[in-house]
Amino acid sequence: MKDILNRLDIDLLMRIFYNKLLEDPAISYVFTDVAKINLETHLPIIANFWEQNLLQTGNYKNNVLEIHRQLNFKEKLTPKLFKIWLNHFNIAVDENFTGENSEKIKTRALSIATIMKIKMQQI
Numbered sequence: 001m002k003d004i005l006n007r008l009d010i011d012l013l014m015r016i017f018y019n020k021l022l023e024d025p026a027i028s029y030v031f032t033d034v035a036k037i038n039l040e041t042h043l044p045i046i047a048n049f050w051e052q053n054l055l056q057t058g059n060y061k062n063n064v065l066e067i068h069r070q071l072n073f074k075e076k077l078t079p080k081l082f083k084i085w086l087n088h089f090n091i092a093v094d095e096n097f098t099g100e101n102s103e104k105i106k107t108r109a110l111s112i113a114t115i116m117k118i119k120m121q122q123i
Contacts, residue, residue, distance in 0.1 A: 003099025017092040
């Protein structure tokens with residue numbers, strides 16, 4: 001396995017990750033019924049976020065915290081949901097990549113999930 005090195009790797013990771021999320025009934029409803037994402041529209045946006053976060057080359061311009069705050073008003077984003085999200089994220093990385101960036105993206109996902117979880121509990 002190789003490390004996450006470029007946008008193509010991030011695109012692949014996001015597709016694998018979201019497929020895992022959408023196959024899990026414990027969390028899929030948040031994406032399909034509450035947020036009502038269109039996967040083909042959403043994947044490039046989320047890949048922009050992770051490309052910017054990991055490789056500093058993306059062009060993500062949205063306020064990720066505000067997006068999740070709005071979602072939290074529709075459906076409470078519980079600690080359990082964050083745990084499921086993070087578990088699927090880590091599995092998607094570990095099954096497909098290995099290396100410094102692979103570890104870095106998992107650490108950043110943990111940090112983001114932790115901050116989001118704290119912020120959502122304050123609402």
